[in-house]
Amino acid sequence: MSMTPLDALLTRYSVGPKHLVEPGPSDAQLALMVQAALRAPDHAELVPYCFKMVRGDAKRGMADLFADAARAAGKDEAGAALDAERALRPPMTVAVVARIDLGHPQVPAHEQWAAVGGAIANFLSAAHALGFAGKMLSGAKVRQPAIAAAFCAPGETLVGWIALGTPARQPGGPARKPEAGQVLIDWHPPCKT
Numbered sequence: 001m002s003m004t005p006l007d008a009l010l011t012r013y014s015v016g017p018k019h020l021v022e023p024g025p026s027d028a029q030l031a032l033m034v035q036a037a038l039r040a041p042d043h044a045e046l047v048p049y050c051f052k053m054v055r056g057d058a059k060r061g062m063a064d065l066f067a068d069a070a071r072a073a074g075k076d077e078a079g080a081a082l083d084a085e086r087a088l089r090p091p092m093t094v095a096v097v098a099r100i101d102l103g104h105p106q107v108p109a110h111e112q113w114a115a116v117g118g119a120i121a122n123f124l125s126a127a128h129a130l131g132f133a134g135k136m137l138s139g140a141k142v143r144q145p146a147i148a149a150a151f152c153a154p155g156e157t158l159v160g161w162i163a164l165g166t167p168a169r170q171p172g173g174p175a176r177k178p179e180a181g182q183v184l185i186d187w188h189p190p191c192k193t
């Protein structure tokens, strides 16, 4: 039975790299995820982001960067190996890079960040609708100069990485979330004094 679009939105939840197995998405499936990301609201259609696929030999290169960053942060070889493993484990990793135009005449930075968030959410929901799972991850690594420079041009920000693959465990339903009523509230105009 296929999932309705609303089912996909209501049942998506993050699945971490430990629980992701092959297969990862095909090129055609990745293109659908990116098309879904591009449907997110985006003031003035700035597209203030891009997705960088890490696959094949690039995975090893990212693992080396992660290991070097771990050593630079004072971790021992076991810690460096653990960080390298984070790059190698998921079937596929997609780096999310933001390009926020701080001087845009109409669109302030927070609206551009909202577009980035919408794109990430749509990307993950599309992955889920296609039978995959994933998790957006960041951590201090995104600010590590060598890692940031490896993924970003000047002025860009490394938001983090989406680990992607097939979920290995039975879907257990979405993570605990607030009731809708906690975030959907009636607005009232301020009282005139």
Ligand SMILES: Cc1cc2nc3c(=O)[nH]c(=O)nc-3n(C[C@H](O)[C@H](O)[C@H](O)COP(=O)(O)O)c2cc1C
Residues within 6 Å of the ligand: 012, 013, 014, 015, 120, 135, 136, 137, 138, 139, 159, 160, 174, 175
């Ligand atoms: C930009 C961004 C960065 C994130 N970085 C991390 C992270 O480094 N570690 C982590 O455990 N969760 C991180 N999260 C949160 C997870 O991706 C996930 O959304 C959270 O665990 C809630 O699970 P859910 O998506 O099933 O609601 C990040 C989320 C976003 C949007």
